[in-house]
Amino acid sequence: MGNAFLYRMPSGIPGDVSRKSHSTIEAHIVGGQLPAFGVFGQFNVQGQIVALDANTKKPYGLLVRAYPTQSATNALGAALPPSQGISDVLVRGYMTVKNNTGTAKKGQPVYTRIANATDLKPLGGIEAIAVDGETIEVKAIFMCEADADGNVEIAFNI
Numbered sequence: 100m101g102n103a104f105l106y107r108m109p110s111g112i113p114g115d116v117s118r119k120s121h122s123t124i125e126a127h128i129v130g131g132q133l134p135a136f137g138v139f140g141q142f143n144v145q146g147q148i149v150a151l152d153a154n155t156k157k158p159y160g161l162l163v164r165a166y167p168t169q170s171a172t173n174a175l176g177a178a179l180p181p182s183q184g185i186s187d188v189l190v191r192g193y194m195t196v197k198n199n200t201g202t203a204k205k206g207q208p209v210y211t212r213i214a215n216a217t218d219l220k221p222l223g224g225i226e227a228i229a230v231d232g233e234t235i236e237v238k239a240i241f242m243c244e245a246d247a248d249g250n251v252e253i254a255f256n257i
Contacts, residue, residue, distance in 0.1 A: 122192025
């Protein structure tokens with residue numbers, strides 16, 4: 100059996116709201132491809148949620164992973180968010196995200212990438228260290244240490 104947890108259960112799936120009763124989630128129109136669930140987005144001039152860019156000063160919220168989702172081509176946690184239509188955005192609350200760089204520690208600040216994105220460090224992605232000109236600090240903190248896959252809970256706008 101491949102479902103035994105010997106040391107620690109996974110922290111969750113990126114984009115999953117971890118404490119639903121303490122969260123504020125809004126539905127918004129998506130205006131382009133965001134790199135993953137559980138990343139920060141911002142409004143464009145048409146009022147749609149889009150990926151962050153180098154001009155971002157304050158992201159609006161985190162893209163929520165829809166449940167249930169079905170995909171014949173993507174594994175759980177690997178699917179790309181929709182590039183159009185309506186998606187949920189967490190504007191206050193707790194979410195499991197993927198920490199892309201640095202070591203997450205409880206109570207430490209959260210940074211998000213706004214420039215020089217790569218596959219492993221997407222725009223709007225979560226990072227535990229600041230990189231001048233590439234990340235900005237957001238009003239969020241880590242709630243625990245990351246699991247072996249980098250998944251960690253953050254508190255945003257609390």
